[in-house]
Amino acid sequence: MALQGIILxxxxxxxxxxxxxxxxWVDAFAESGYDVPFxxxxxxxxxxxxxxxxxIIPGLTDEEGDGKVISKRRKELIINHYGPTLAATKGARELISHMQQAGLKLIIASSATSEELKVLLKAAQVDELLKDVExxxxxxxxxxxxxxxxxxxxLNKIQLEPSQVVMLGDTPYDIxxxxxxxxxxxxxxxxxxDxxxxxxxxxxxxDPADLLAHYEQSPLAN
Structure with missing residues (x-):
């Protein structure tokens, strides 16, 4: 099937x-007494x-005890400390704009909480472009x-089949x-x-700029 959507x-x-x-994570672990290498x-x-x-620490869970404290503190650090200092990846805004103009349906799929996501999209300089995106x-x-x-x-929200979408990601866990x-x-x-x-x-x-530069030869053009 022809490409119709992008999972971001x-x-x-x-x-x-x-x-x-x-x-x-390192900071949050340290505040709870755990020395964890970066x-x-x-x-x-x-x-x-x-x-x-x-x-990282076998037996810890974000549902209770130290793990719950660490998880909450990590989130606070991203929202209030690290998040406002972050930079967009090269070409992020331009790629998003190009895909929208190409008529592709976009949806954001992140493990972040909604509060973190707001900070991250602003740092990426795409919050306005994606304000109406699910x-x-x-x-x-x-x-x-x-x-x-x-x-x-x-997929359920975008109402497309797996063969109709491609995901953009950066880690082996995305893949x-x-x-x-x-x-x-x-x-x-x-x-x-790597x-x-x-x-x-x-x-x-x-990065997104490299993908945009090779857009017509990429899977996005198929």
Whole structure:
């Protein structure tokens, strides 16, 4: 089927936030007495917090105890401290505008909470462009990435078949999540993962600007 829709990841795809998310986790863990190396967290960014936390500290959950405190504090740090300092990925606004002009139906699929998403889209300088676009957030999924729930929720909202959409993402967890929902992914290196880690994507580009420059040769043109 002809391409009709785009499922948009946000962190690392539209905004350079992956390092900030990792540091917010490190800071939040430290405030609760856990010494966690940045690199250990950074490799897991792209997972939802409910999946990431027990991989860092086995037994912790964001539902209770220290894990709940850490999860809340990480969110506060992104919204109030790191979020306002973030920059858009190169070409993010221009790519979004081009896809809209091409008549593609866009939907945002992020594991972020709605409060975080507002901050992130503003930092990406696409909040006005996407103000009328439907979103899925952590509230729409029983399990976060790399589970397929968030992509499946986006498909339900956008009312398109998997073969009619492509997801834009930047982490191996986006690819795994989309694969579980039978959706192909165009991956971007600007999230900090290399081509080996992004194996399984339909195509890989440096950033939104690179994808836009090669738009006519990309899966978006098919």
């Amino acid at each position: 990841d946000v962190d690392g795809t539209l905004v350079l936030s992956n390092d900030a998310h990792a540091q917010a 690199d250990k967290v950074r490799s897991l960014i792209g997972m939802g917090g409910d999946q990431l936390m027990p991989k 979103t899925t957030s952590s509230n729409d999924a029983d399990a976060s990435k790399p589970a397929p729930d968030i992509v499946e929720a986006a 795994e999540s989309a694969k579980g929902a039978e959706v192909g992914v165009i991956a971007l290196r600007c999230g900090g993962f 081509d080996t880690q992004l194996a399984g994507a339909l195509a890989i580009y440096d």
